[in-house]
Amino acid sequence: xxxxxxxxxxxxxxxxxxxxxxxxxxxxxxxxxxxxxxxxxxxxxxxxxxxxxxxxxxxxxxxxxxxxxxxxxxxxxxxxxxxxxxxxxxxxxxxxxxxxxxxxxxxxxxxxxxxxxxxxxxxxxxxxxxxxxxxxxxxxxxxxxxxxxxxxxxxxxxxxxxxxxxxxxxxxxxxxxxxxxxxxxxxxxxxxxxxxxxxxxxxxxxxxxxxxxxxxxxxxxxxxxxxxxxxxxxxxxxxxxxxxxxxxxxxxxxxxxxxxxxxxxxxxxxxxxxxxxxxxxxxxxxxxxxxxxxxxxxxxxxxxxxxxxxxxxxxxxxxxxxxxxxxxxxxxxxxxxxxxxxxxxxxxxxxxxxxxxxxxxxxxxxxxxxxxxxxxxxxxxxxxxxxxxxxxxxxxxxxxxxxxxxxxxxxxxxxxxxxxxxxxxxxxx
Amino acid sequence: xxxxxxxxxxxxxxxxxxxxxxxxxxxxxxxxxxxxxxxxxxxxxxxxxxxxxxxxxxxxxxxxxxxxxxxxxxxxxxxxxxxxxxxxxxxxxxxxxxxxxxxxxxxxxxxxxxxxxxxxxxxxxxxxxxxxxxxxxxxxxxxxxxxxxxxxxxxxxxxxxxxxxxxxxxxxxxxxxxxxxxxxxxxxxxxxxxxxxxxxxxxxxxxxxxxxxxxxxxxxxxxxxxxxxxxxxxxxxxxxxxxxxxxxxxxxxxxxxxxxxxxxxxxxxxxxxxxxxxxxxxxxxxxxxxxxxxxxxxxxxxxxxxxxxxxxxxxxxxxxxxxxxxxxxxxxxxxxxxxxxxxxxxxxxxxxxxxxxxxxxxxxxxxxxxxxxxxxxxxxxxxxxxxxxxxxxxxxxxxxxxxxxxxxxxxxxxxxxxxxxxxxxxxxxxxxxxxxxxxxxx
Numbered sequence: 001x002x003x004x005x006x007x008x009x010x011x012x013x014x015x016x017x018x019x020x021x022x023x024x025x026x027x028x029x030x031x032x033x034x035x036x037x038x039x040x041x042x043x044x045x046x047x048x049x050x051x052x053x054x055x056x057x058x059x060x061x062x063x064x065x066x067x068x069x070x071x072x073x074x075x076x077x078x079x080x081x082x083x084x085x086x087x088x089x090x091x092x093x094x095x096x097x098x099x100x101x102x103x104x105x106x107x108x109x110x111x112x113x114x115x116x117x118x119x120x121x122x123x124x125x126x127x128x129x130x131x132x133x134x135x136x137x138x139x140x141x142x143x144x145x146x147x148x149x150x151x152x153x154x155x156x157x158x159x160x161x162x163x164x165x166x167x168x169x170x171x172x173x174x175x176x177x178x179x180x181x182x183x184x185x186x187x188x189x190x191x192x193x194x195x196x197x198x199x200x201x202x203x204x205x206x207x208x209x210x211x212x213x214x215x216x217x218x219x220x221x222x223x224x225x226x227x228x229x230x231x232x233x234x235x236x237x238x239x240x241x242x243x244x245x246x247x248x249x250x251x252x253x254x255x256x257x258x259x260x261x262x263x264x265x266x267x268x269x270x271x272x273x274x275x276x277x278x279x280x281x282x283x284x285x286x287x288x289x290x291x292x293x294x295x296x297x298x299x300x301x302x303x304x305x306x307x308x309x310x311x312x313x314x315x316x317x318x319x320x321x322x323x324x325x326x327x328x329x330x331x332x333x334x335x336x337x338x339x340x341x342x343x344x345x346x347x348x349x350x351x352x353x354x355x356x357x358x359x360x361x362x363x364x365x366x367x368x369x370x371x372x373x374x375x376x377x378x379x380x381x382x383x384x385x386x387x388x389x390x391x392x393x394x395x396x397x398x399x400x401x402x403x404x405x406x407x408x409x410x411x412x413x414x415x416x417x418x419x420x421x422x423x424x425x426x427x428x429x
Numbered sequence: 430x431x432x433x434x435x436x437x438x439x440x441x442x443x444x445x446x447x448x449x450x451x452x453x454x455x456x457x458x459x460x461x462x463x464x465x466x467x468x469x470x471x472x473x474x475x476x477x478x479x480x481x482x483x484x485x486x487x488x489x490x491x492x493x494x495x496x497x498x499x500x501x502x503x504x505x506x507x508x509x510x511x512x513x514x515x516x517x518x519x520x521x522x523x524x525x526x527x528x529x530x531x532x533x534x535x536x537x538x539x540x541x542x543x544x545x546x547x548x549x550x551x552x553x554x555x556x557x558x559x560x561x562x563x564x565x566x567x568x569x570x571x572x573x574x575x576x577x578x579x580x581x582x583x584x585x586x587x588x589x590x591x592x593x594x595x596x597x598x599x600x601x602x603x604x605x606x607x608x609x610x611x612x613x614x615x616x617x618x619x620x621x622x623x624x625x626x627x628x629x630x631x632x633x634x635x636x637x638x639x640x641x642x643x644x645x646x647x648x649x650x651x652x653x654x655x656x657x658x659x660x661x662x663x664x665x666x667x668x669x670x671x672x673x674x675x676x677x678x679x680x681x682x683x684x685x686x687x688x689x690x691x692x693x694x695x696x697x698x699x700x701x702x703x704x705x706x707x708x709x710x711x712x713x714x715x716x717x718x719x720x721x722x723x724x725x726x727x728x729x730x731x732x733x734x735x736x737x738x739x740x741x742x743x744x745x746x747x748x749x750x751x752x753x754x755x756x757x758x759x760x761x762x763x764x765x766x767x768x769x770x771x772x773x774x775x776x777x778x779x780x781x782x783x784x785x786x787x788x789x790x791x792x793x794x795x796x797x798x799x800x801x802x803x804x805x806x807x808x809x810x811x812x813x814x815x816x817x818x819x820x821x822x823x824x825x826x827x828x829x830x831x832x833x834x835x836x837x838x839x840x841x842x843x844x845x846x847x848x849x850x851x852x853x854x855x856x857x858x859x860x861x862x863x864x865x866x867x868x869x870x871x
Binding site: 037038040043044047076213215217218220224282283 | 656663667670671678679680682684689700701702703
């Protein structure tokens with residue numbers, strides 16, 4: 001069967017906002033629709049019937065069961081464009097790119113939008129589990145008496161709503177607490193984490209200043225830059241912050257609000273197509289999607305150090321590199337999602353660890369070091385913020401543009417996700 | 430923003446009061462909408478030779494006018510078109526007085542007086558004197574006309590652009606162009622396949638397209654068939670996207686004043702288009718201060734956005750392979766550039782500079798596959814920008830023109846779309862005022 005490489009034409013996102021900030025009253029559908037419309041405007045896709053739109057949100061209302069399709073219907077795209085929802089935690093955005101790129105590669109579609117959106121402000125709130133049971137029982141009852149009997153089970157404490165929390169169902173621990181263990185186990189210092197965070201802010205601010213973001217975003221609700229970005233951030237200021245995760249480790253607690261991503265609202269979208277479709281529509285090709293690899297770790301029962309919740313990309317990347325006979329030296333850019341500065345640094349440390357790589361990755365030695373001058377050169381999630389499902393689209397569009405600007409090259413993407421998963425991919429231009 | 434005074438004096442009671450006490454009585458102007466007839470009443474055609482040429486009659490009827498040679502008692506005409514190209518001595522001007530003087534009584538509201546003359550330069554002293562006199566007649570008559578009627582003068586050196594000029598000046602598209610002379614020279618001015626879609630197949634870029642006059646220009650270019658690239662600052666991207674989506678166009682986030690703007694523009698054109706046909710330099714800012722209090726940064730910012738950006742982008746386009754043949758560049762000047770305005774030395778510098786730029790650039794654009802570059806000088810136009818002017822000042826400014834009202838962004842947009850059309854190829858290096866014959870300035 002003949003396959004072809006999917007082209008990345010470009011992207012659009014709205015500036016990311018801090019939780020309960022400017023987008024507090026915007027729903028996932030509002031943000032995704034605005035993001036799609038910005039993409040439509042950038043590339044002249046009004047009334048265009050695309051092959052498909054794949055998108056998702058991590059925090060989703062039950063009424064948004066068809067979030068992507070509803071957003072397409074509300075956008076300027078042709079109503080005949082099919083759509084579906086995807087959910088793979090923080091890997092959602094990159095996973096939608098993988099799915100649509102594969103369909104383009106197989107010739108099943110010629111064009112597609114891969115997107116993601118998340119709001120932690122307009123989050124779904126569920127009723128108390130006992131209350132839900134009572135209400136469902138009342139609904140099942142066939143007689144008035146039966147309904148009253150069921151409702152007599154109502155208790156005041158059931159009125160406390162169930163608010164979604166950023167924690168793993170199987171451990172009850174938040175993502176930050178999980179990462180705090182990993183950070184400690186891999187001996188990642190506070191200074192190194194703060195240095196990475198400062199670099200992220202510095203790099204993203206410089207990218208804005210030189211107009212790099214001009215054709216990657218469209219302002220929304222009065223915001224034209226990521227709200228979390230602090231151009232004047234530096235290691236001295238970051239060093240003053242108190243730890244927020246791993247406080248049980250006392251003096252060894254290193255993770256602060258400065259070197260961890262905040263809760264964020266936002267959306268992103270990427271336009272993918274076959275080369276022929278792009279040429280026929282007189283649209284540029286920034287880069288091509290090469291391949292992807294997803295891994296998962298047993299963070300529930302596994303090794304405290306080596307199977308940390310956010311360590312799965314450590315396992316995905318070597319498999320991806322081996323399949324293409326590539327090493328880190330073959331990459332011009334490396335984008336590692338900054339869920340926490342500790343995540344990035346622990347990932348890099350693992351790849352540099354000879355023993356770990358031999359034992360767990362079944363390599364002949366350490367996978368290698370990533371040249372820091374290639375890492376997240378236009379900033380990443382610590383500066384931009386991290387609306388869970390929107391991060392993948394942000395990184396793919398950013399990397400594609402970087403490769404295009406460079407006039408060619410190769411880039412690696414690594415994104416960790418809740419549930420002990422990791423989604424990674426290669427782009428080439 | 431609605432003009433409450435205009436609405437008031439056009440009500441039965443308001444009209445009677447205004448008339449009694451001698452207040453200005455602005456009329457509702459006839460503006461073009463797609464499918465409108467050229468004129469609502471026949472055009473009376475005359476010539477200073479006594480007999481209009483068959484060719485001109487054919488052009489007029491081809492443009493959609495019903496042509497009359499004389500007016501029966503009680504008949505209203507929509508336009509008076511006088512071919513005065515034959516005048517050689519002051520005595521010949523009597524024929525102008527006779528034709529216009531009698532015709533003007535029959536002119537309907539929003540009527541048009543259009544005089545065709547020959548440019549004074551290159552003629553004998555007496556002929557040049559006489560030809561120039563036409564301008565004084567037209568400008569003065571424009572001030573006498575009432576009920577939204579206008580008078581304009583075309584210096585016809587070459588008839589190539591006459592078909593499209595007639596369509597612009599006689600229709601509702603020129604509603605706010607009054608008392609203006611314009612030179613029609615030689616150039617390539619092909620007739621479009623469809624006069625309702627004169628820009629079909631053309632790629633147009635409008636800077637400052639997120640609001641006001643720029644948004645109106647983008648809309649009219651799209652109405653006339655162009656594929657529009659709406660450009661503006663990233664910060665205006667939200668409304669820019671809405672405008673582009675409505676017009677089936679595309680957006681380009683571009684700070685025209687940035688050092689890399691020309692290069693970025695060329696890259697975009699290369700990647701997204703088959704070359705640019707129409708460029709509207711509309712982006713502009715004001716930073717008003719008396720010269721004595723003018724800060725260097727305010728001076729520099731206005732010059733960078735309103736003038737230097739245009740120079741640099743034009744130069745880059747002419748030196749690239751991204752500007753198609755028979756391209757049209759239209760630059761937004763202002764009546765401030767002609768008359769000056771207190772507190773606007775920086776703005777006035779740029780708007781006068783733009784006029785110098787189009788005049789000096791015309792030969793280079795003509796050499797680029799018969800392309801053209803022209804300026805539009807809007808007068809007082811109701812926009813978000815002028816809405817910030819204090820109420821009393823604004824009300825006075827609105828009345829200070831022969832049409833006694835402010836223009837609308839659409840009026841500037843119609844002029845830009847005409848200058849951008851293939852048929853206007855004989856207009857090059859000119860300044861067209863869209864000011865309702867503003868009482869200040871030239």
